[in-house]
Amino acid sequence: MKNDMKDEDVEHVAALLKTMSHPIRMRILCLLQDNELTVGDLRSEVKTSNANVSQHLTILRNKQMIASRKEANYIYNRIADKRILELISTMKNLFCPAK
Template sequence: MARNQWAGLEQDLAGASNSPLNILIARDEDIERASRSMKAMSHPLRLKILCMLGDRECSVQDIVEQVGTSQSNISQHLAILRDKGILMCRKDANRVYYRVGDARTLRLIEMMQDVFCTRNL
């Protein structure tokens, strides 16, 4: 981006002091939390798990079968997503089920798909 384009962007940001982005920037703990969550979602296998889950609830075994790697590998990645609050889980007898914990996370994933994924028409 050329310098004069940056100047315009800086003016736009300065004039929008109540914009959601400026509010986020003002709170370091929010920036840190968002950064940790985005980092957790950015791993290719974890992103694949999130895309596969969508708005459904699936057992660990279902995730293993659909993603195509070992159960121990999937379990490690599920734990990271769960610990960051991205996934929720519940136990039913000897099965563990996972789902995306917040519908806004699904919207974020959908936006990433729209921006970065090619579609065959």
């Protein structure tokens, strides 16, 4: 149980949390827990514009947290890293008990 997290790891984890620390991105990740969803799908659940949802998706995609699949003229987004699912699950258990 040492505290021997390398500087590199600290930077990495901090960057990861930073990406997840925006309410809209957090909501998006939660919504993608079970389903693949498009910008339009997400936009109807999150109170902002399509352009803004798209921007947040780009941020998540650049950090490899989600991946996208194009089909016809829709783009389906999904969680790309299972560890994100575990992390969200842990946080829900710890901080959203009444559920």
